[in-house]
Amino acid sequence: PIYVANPERYKTMKYKRCGRSGVQLSRLSLxxxxxxxxVDSVANARAMLRKAFDLGINHFDLANNYGPNxxxxxxxxxxxxxxxFAPYRDELFIASKAGYDMWPGPFGIGGSRKYLVSxxxxxxKRTGLEYFDVFYHHCMDPETPIEETMQALDYIVRSGRAxxxxxxxxxxxxxxxxxxxxxxxxxxxxxxxxxxxxxDRWIEDGLTDVLKTEGVGSIVFSPLAxxxxxxxxxxxxxxxxRAARPELIYLNNKDITPEKLAKVQQxxxxxxxxxxxxAQMAIAWTLHNEAVTTCLIGASRPSxxxxxxxxxxxxxxxxxxxxxxxxxxx
Ligand code: NDP
Numbered sequence: 011p012i013y014v015a016n017p018e019r020y021k022t023m024k025y026k027r028c029g030r031s032g033v034q035l036s037r038l039s040l041x042x043x044x045x046x047x048x049v050d051s052v053a054n055a056r057a058m059l060r061k062a063f064d065l066g067i068n069h070f071d072l073a074n075n076y077g078p079n080x081x082x083x084x085x086x087x088x089x090x091x092x093x094x095f096a097p098y099r100d101e102l103f104i105a106s107k108a109g110y111d112m113w114p115g116p117f118g119i120g121g122s123r124k125y126l127v128s129x130x131x132x133x134x135k136r137t138g139l140e141y142f143d144v145f146y147h148h149c150m151d152p153e154t155p156i157e158e159t160m161q162a163l164d165y166i167v168r169s170g171r172a173x174x175x176x177x178x179x180x181x182x183x184x185x186x187x188x189x190x191x192x193x194x195x196x197x198x199x200x201x202x203x204x205x206x207x208x209x210d211r212w213i214e215d216g217l218t219d220v221l222k223t224e225g226v227g228s229i230v231f232s233p234l235a236x237x238x239x240x241x242x243x244x245x246x247x248x249x250x251x252r253a254a255r256p257e258l259i260y261l262n263n264k265d266i267t268p269e270k271l272a273k274v275q276q277x278x279x280x281x282x283x284x285x286x287x288x289a290q291m292a293i294a295w296t297l298h299n300e301a302v303t304t305c306l307i308g309a310s311r312p313s314x315x316x317x318x319x320x321x322x323x324x325x326x327x328x329x330x331x332x333x334x335x336x337x338x339x340x
Contacts, residue, residue, distance in 0.1 A: 013060060013093070013094040013095075015060075015063055015064060015098060016063075016064035016065075019063065019064055019065065019066045020066055021066075022065065022066060022322075023036050023037070023038075023065060023066025023067065023068075023319070023322070024036070024037045024322055025037065025068075026303050026304065027227070027303070028200060028201055028227030028303045028304075029200065029201065029221070029224075029225045029226045029227035029228075029303070030225030031174070031198070031200055031225075031227065033103065033174070033200065033227075035068065035069050035103060035227070035229070035303055035304040036066055036067045036068045036069055036304060037297055037303075037304055037305060037322060038067055038293070038304065038305050038306075038307055038318060038319055038321075038322070039067060039069035039070070039071055039229060039304045039305070039306045039307070040058070040059070040062040040067050040069070040070050040071065040306075040307060040308075040309065040315065041070075041071040041231065041306045041307065041308050042055075042070060042071065042072050042076055042083045042086075042087060043071075043073070043076045043083070043308055044076075044252065044308055044310075045058070045308070045309065045310045046058075046076065046082075046083040046086045046087065047076065047077035047078045047079065047082045047083055047086070048077060048078065048079055048082035048085070048086075049077075049078055049082075049257060050086075052086055052089065052090070054310075054311065054312075055086050055087075055090060056090045056093075056094065057311075057312045058309055058311070058312050058315060059087075059090055059094070059095070060094060060312075061312040061315045061316060062315050063095070063098070063102075065315065065316065065319045066319075067315075067319070068101060068102060068103055069102070069103040069104075069105070069229075069304060070087065070102065070103075070104050070105070071105045071203075071229070071231075071306055072084055072087060072104065072105060072106045072107070072133070072137070073106055073107035073108070073110075073146075073148060074106060074107065074108050074112045074129050074132065074133050075110055075111065075112050078257060080112055080113075081112075081132070081136055084106065084133055084136035084137045085136050085137075087137055088136055088137040088138040088139070091137065091138065091139070092138055099139075102143070103143040103144065104137075104139060104142055104143050104144075105142060105143065105144045105145070105146060105176070106130070106133040106137070106142050106145060106146070107145065107146035107147070107148040107176075107178060108125060108126050108129035108130060108133070108145075108146075108147070108148060109121065109146070109147050109148025109149045109151065109178070110148050110149060112125075112129055120151040120153065120154055121147060121150070121151030121153075121154035121156075121158065121159035121162075122151075122154055122158065122159075122162070123158055123159075123161065123162035123165070126145075126147065126159065126162040126163065126166065127162060127165065127166060127171075130142070130145055130166050130171050130172070131171070134171065141170060141171055141172055141173060142171065142172040142173070143172065143173050143174060144172060144173065144174040144175065144176045144200055144201060145163065145166050145167075145171065145172035145174075145175060145176070146175070146176040146177060146178050146203060147159050147162075147163060147175075147176075147177050147178065147180075148178050148179070149178060149179040149180075150179065150180050150181065150184055156184065156187050156188060156191065157191055160188055160191040160192050160195065161191075161195065163175040163192070163197065164192065164195040164196070164197040167197045168197070174197075174200035174201070175192065175197055175199060175200060176199070176200055176201040176202065176203060176229075177199065177202055177203070178202070178203035178204070179203070179204060179205075180202065180204075181216075181217070182215075182216035182217045182219070182220050185202060185217060185220050185221070185226075186220050186224070189220070189224045189226060199224070199226050200226070200227060201226065201227045201228060201229055201303070202217070202221055202226055202227070202228050202229075203228070203229045203230075203231060203306070204217060204228065204230060204231070205230070205231050205232050206230035206231070206232075206233065206296055206299070206302070207230075207232055207233050207234065207235045207239055207292060207295075207296065208235070208239055208277065208292055208295055208335065208339045209235050209238070209239065209270070209273075209339065210232075210235070211339075213228075213230070213299075213301070214299075218299065218301035221301050222300070222301050227303035227304075228301055228302050228303050228304075229302075229303060229304045229305075229306050230296050230302050230304075230305055230306060231306045232306075232308075233292055233293050233296045233305045233306070233307060234289055234292050234293070234307070234308075235292075236252055236260065236261040236265075236308070237251060237252050237253070237261070238261075238265065238266060238270060238274065239274065239277070239288060239289065239292040240287070240288050240289040240292070241274075241278050241287065241288050241289075243266050243271060243274070244271060244274060244275060244278065247263055247266065250310070252310070253265070253266055273338050273339065274288070276338045277291070277292075277335065277338055277339075280331060280334055280335060280338075284324060284331065285324065286321065286323075286324055287317060289314075289317060289318060289321070290317065290318065290320060290321035290323075290324070291321070293305050293307065293318055293321035294321045294322075294324060294325045294327070295327070295335065297321075297325055298325065298327050
């Protein structure tokens, strides 16, 4: 069946300008880190991408190593893009990244120009796209001069492989350095991608100040702490949850401690008093930070995307709510 996008998609979603740039991103973005790999159902992946776009999400986030196995999320996306989204290419903002471990040997990891440019070419091939809207360095590489990495990003833009550049997981001081170097090269830093959620507030300690001063946008990942900031783990680990899947090694039952669950229980009560699910409150909480452009959600089924987007129905936090939440997560 040929896909026709929902004509109402721009009416309900909210959009925000990404730093001091011309780009406006939907307040929620969809990440393809998990549930879009070779081990997952393409039909479900397709249903999730359609659901997201139909709800006004205009930004999809990939990386070279999303899967499992590495590269397979880009292949899945490429297949679906060709079938469903090719006519909508100019309405979409699509990201990929390189930085973490990707292929064997010293050229398949790190921050060298050699790695970034060849990995970007591989990602373009896997997705079948002509260019990425934004290409990221995925994590700092202390052993490569930051100048080389930024020159590689600048080159990726100048050679037509991407329109904008981003960095992910960079600490505040390195972020400032990256901003300065990229400015001098004439390719300003569009966006930073850090983790941010009620259990991990590190960006409030210096990073958001740099981003606001320098006019750089931000896209925050794991807003639900991979699902822990929802009500799903309150009565054990459901069989269809991320923590129950042994191949998804980044979240397991050791991360879901009784101390954490006690906090989740209290946060859940606040969410209920706001007329929201905890997932919705957790997303709204990240968007409440003025340095945050868009909240990068993951999903394992289309209904979660619908549920998460409904967080936009209540983004306001009273001083009382904020104080209560702070007391729980401090
Ligand atoms: P989240 O914290 O949003 O976790 C997503 C998971 O939570 C889902 O897979 C699902 O898990 C569960 N979930 C989602 N929505 C709901 C809902 N409404 N109600 C209940 N449960 C829900 O984000 P991720 O950790 O998945 O990260 C999001 C994206 O961020 C990634 O896809 C990637 O693009 C990016 N990222 C970037 C990193 C970087 O270094 N730059 C690192 C990590 C992620 P379940 O399977 O249990 O249903």
